[in-house]
Amino acid sequence: MRPVHLLLAVLVAAVWGVNFVVIEVGLAHCPPLLFSALRFLVAAVPAVFLLPRPDVAWRWIVGVGLTLGVAKFGLLFVGMEAGMPAGLSSLVLQSQAVFTLLIAMAVLGERPGGRRVAGMAVAAAGVTVAAVDEGLSGPALGFALVIAAAAFWGVSNVLTRRAAPASALGFMVWVSLVPIVPLALLSVLVEGPQANLDAVRGLGWSGLGAVVYVAWGATLFGFGAWGYLLRRYDASRVAPFSLLVPVFGMSAAALLLGEQVSAARWPAALLLIGGVALATLPGRRRPAEAARGARGPDPRGGPAPVPAARE
DSSP states (O other): OOHHHHHHHHHHHHHHHHHHHHHHHTTTTTOHHHHHHHHHHHHHHHHTTTSSSOSSSSHHHHHHHHIIIIIIIIHHHHHHHTOOOOOHHHHHHHHHHHHHHHHHHHHTTOOOOHHHHHHHHHHHHHHHHHHHHHHSSOOOOHHHHHHHHHHHOOOOOOHHHHHOOSSSHHHHHHHHHHHHHHHHHHOOOOOOOHHHHHHHTTHHHHHHHHHHHIIIIIIIIIIHHHHHHHHHHHHHHHHGGGGGGGHHHHHHHHHHHHOOOTTTHHHHHHHHHHHHHHSSSSOOOHHHHHHHHHOOOOSSSSSOOOOOOOO
């Protein structure tokens, strides 16, 4: 990987990690469901008029929009509003890799090898350590909501894999159209129209900046740069950089928000990140497989799997 692309991959991981701190800033100005709706509104408009609709069926766009946009981000924002720390959220959300593998096994019939099963077990141990630590020192409800968000992210990853869009950025822009109305309606029903009006009137520059960052920085720049790297390099060379997201997230939360990192959180981080790496990163291929890969994809195979969406 060229040095400039290496730096770009690290920059994307940093943008996605700092995103959790920015979410905390946004939640100080907006109710969580309204903030999530604004995020997708700004991400979709005007980009949707500049990028053609992906060459995939509408059911995939709607399905990912509901599971990723409404369920995953709605639960994440509500969980963080309920007291889940930004740094811990960036870490626990990486359990989506375990949920993705489990759902792919159940729905797509995938059969992971022993290394992936071991990785899922190690990652689950990390989540358990974090859950015990948070249960003793923080709100259990917020933790449970972020875990649920990771599970829905796993569902959206499997749907995205089935859709196999050619452009990750174009797909994400059109997916961003779907959650706007459902999230806005849920916000009116749950958070109340008056709270929404007060939030919009008092958004201020910091609140507006948070919306723009999560929409244009984490979504458009992040997905655009990530898709660019995936078009130039194998996914196995790009995907490991996503493991830096919780490192940047926890560090940014400690530096910018003053979040305290408990003694149990670092072992939890090592277990979860190590387990995800073991479960998702490719192992050494046998010589026959390497030769087949050098010749190109098997013409009998389907489209290459699409990497999971990030923050």
